Amino acid sequence: MTTLLVTPRHTPRRCLGVKFKITFVDSINKLIELFREFPGIGPRQAKRFVYFLLTKDAGYTNEMSHLIADLRNKIHTCESCFRFYDLGRSSHADLACQTCRDTNRDGTSLMVVSRDVDFENIEKTKAFPGYYFILGGNLPVLEKNPETKIRERELLSQIEKRISQGLIEVIIALDYNPEGEHTREHVERTIRNTPIFSHLKITHLGRGLSTGSELEYTDSDTIKNALRSRI
Numbered sequence: 001m002t003t004l005l006v007t008p009r010h011t012p013r014r015c016l017g018v019k020f021k022i023t024f025v026d027s028i029n030k031l032i033e034l035f036r037e038f039p040g041i042g043p044r045q046a047k048r049f050v051y052f053l054l055t056k057d058a059g060y061t062n063e064m065s066h067l068i069a070d071l072r073n074k075i076h077t078c079e080s081c082f083r084f085y086d087l088g089r090s091s092h093a094d095l096a097c098q099t100c101r102d103t104n105r106d107g108t109s110l111m112v113v114s115r116d117v118d119f120e121n122i123e124k125t126k127a128f129p130g131y132y133f134i135l136g137g138n139l140p141v142l143e144k145n146p147e148t149k150i151r152e153r154e155l156l157s158q159i160e161k162r163i164s165q166g167l168i169e170v171i172i173a174l175d176y177n178p179e180g181e182h183t184r185e186h187v188e189r190t191i192r193n194t195p196i197f198s199h200l201k202i203t204h205l206g207r208g209l210s211t212g213s214e215l216e217y218t219d220s221d222t223i224k225n226a227l228r229s230r231i
Contacts, residue, residue: 080158082134082151083116099123099132106130110162111171112155112187114138114180118215122173125220127227130171133158138179139186146186156190159197169201171230175215176205203230 028050035046053061075084078097085097099105109130113119119132135150143149159170172187174180184204191197205227215223 081119081132082136082154083119083132107162107166109169109171110159110167111173113173113215114175114183118173121215121218121220122223122227125223125227127220127223128171131162135174135183135187138175139183141178141182150183150187152187152190155187156194156197159191159200163197163200167200169203171227172202172204173215174204205230 031050031053032043032046035041035049036043038046041049053064074087076087076095077083078085078100079095080100081097083097083099106129109128110133111122111128111130112133112135113122114135114137116134119134122128123132133151133155135155137150139146139149146152159167170191172184174184174187188202188204191200191202205223
């Protein structure tokens with residue numbers, strides 16, 4: 001009878017293949033889960049992203065990973081409006097973005113928006129000459145601790161600072177959906193309940209934006225009309 005001996009050199013090779021397969025699958029699943037955390041991205045889209053990256057060459061993926069890793073070094077948060085901005089060739093001493101440092105802008109008006117994309121969409125219309133403030137999101141309708149979801153204290157501090165520079169109007173430009181409306185009501189109430197702001201004019205976007213609209217997806221002409229007819 002012949003005895004089959006399994007030498008140690010065979011076992012590691014087989015185990016190595018299994019380990020590689022598990023590691024490969026785990027990497028894919030981990031990336032899928034990370035992509036699913038992106039706004040509006042579901043499991044199918046996340047999976048397509050991963051397999052798209054697998055079809056690209058090393059130069060593409062290396063450049064992407066380098067840019068992502070470098071985000072924290074080159075992108076900063078403005079200390080005035082709280083939007084993200086590229087530091088570029090500016091000094092690290094410049095804690096405010098180019099928009100907030102622009103002394104030619106109209107200091108009598110401050111526009112409050114939810115997100116950076118809203119700022120960008122409004123700014124490209126060239127219809128608003130004043131300054132901005134980024135709330136950082138909208139309030140869920142049943143939120144019990146609003147100060148943890150938006151930059152409420154920072155907004156009040158910025159309004160107080162700009163009053164000394166001639167601020168007379170605060171424009172609350174938020175989405176026309178339930179969360180946006182709830183946030184607008186909360187922000188307006190908070191400002192009005194602050195005695196030193198009692199003289200301020202508080203307005204919001206008027207005609208042109210339909211119910212359910214998000215500023216991120218609203219065209220420039222509609223935003224211009226809403227600004228002109230603000231109430």
